[in-house]
Amino acid sequence: MKTLAWAVLVGSLVAGCSSGSSDSPDASSPPPADSSVPVPDGDPLLPDAAAPDADTTPDADTTPDADTTPDADTTPDADLTPDADLTPDAEPPDADLRPDAVPPDANLDRDVIFTGANATAQFGNLAGGSLFEDACPAGQALIGFGGSLTSATGFHRQMNAICGTVRRSGQVGSFVLHVTAGTTLPVRGVLQGTSPWIRTCGADQILSGFVGRSGALIDQLTFSCVPLLVDATDGTTITFGTVTTLAPIGGSGGNAFAQTNCPAGQVATVARLRAGDGIDAFGIACGVPSITP
DSSP: OHHHHHHHHHHHHHHHHHHTGGGSOOTTSOOOTTOSSOOOOHHHHSOOSSOSOTTTSOOGGGSOOGGGSOOGGGSOOGGGSOOGGGSOOSSOOOGGGSOOSSSOOGGGOEEOEEEEEEEOOOEEOTTSSEEEEEEOOTTEEEEEEEEEESSTTSOEEEEEEEEEEEEEESOTTOOEEEEEEEEEOOOBOSSOOSEEEEEEOOTTEEEEEEEEEESSSEEEEEEEEEEEEEOTTTSOOEEEOOOEEOOOEEOSOSEEEEEEEOOTTOEEEEEEEEESSSEEEEEEEEEEEEOOO
16 A cells, blocks of 8 residues: 555656646746846856956065165165265364464573583692592583681682573574573582582673682682673574672682683583592683574
């Protein structure tokens, strides 16, 4: 019975399909535009026949942009190289900053040079004591002596020479020579006297001669001094001023000896003494003053 029922059902289905064949759509006709049967859209269900959208390929813009390559502007700019203005200026320092070509200028100052040592005669006991020849340093000359006496009117026990520095200063048209304190030379004579003394030349003067009295020792001395003058314009020509005489030192013992001066054009630069217990003999040596241009 089940078999018979199944056969009847199948037959009914077959017959139903055959009876509607005249109404089936023509295979060559497309479905009506308003057909409610959806036609599968090729876009979502099938891979699009079109090649991958150019937009999905790497965009040419995503390749390194020419602008991202080192910009020529990133190379050192010519303006970044040391500016010519930063290099030492070719112009010389302002003339106002250079030493003024017009004196006064410390470089125009010059020491006076004394050349030679021409000895004068010595007076006193030429066999007594020991000989000392005390010379002033370069650029200096004798400007006086100091020492001590056995009494205010006695003979000389000790003595030492005093030097002064002689220097030109000023400028063209007003050059002058000045004498300033220099070296004090060693004391000669063993025994110190009771009456100290000192004699020095006047301002800007140099010792140039002496006169006195002597016996077995030096009893008295009187010194002569002279100023040195320089041509105000050339600054090198030296002349001599008027000689002055200092007050005598010592007593009236012994015998007088003659005035003794440096040779012409010279001044005293060396003290020539003979000394033991006292000052046995006295003399000087002299040099020629000059100035290097």
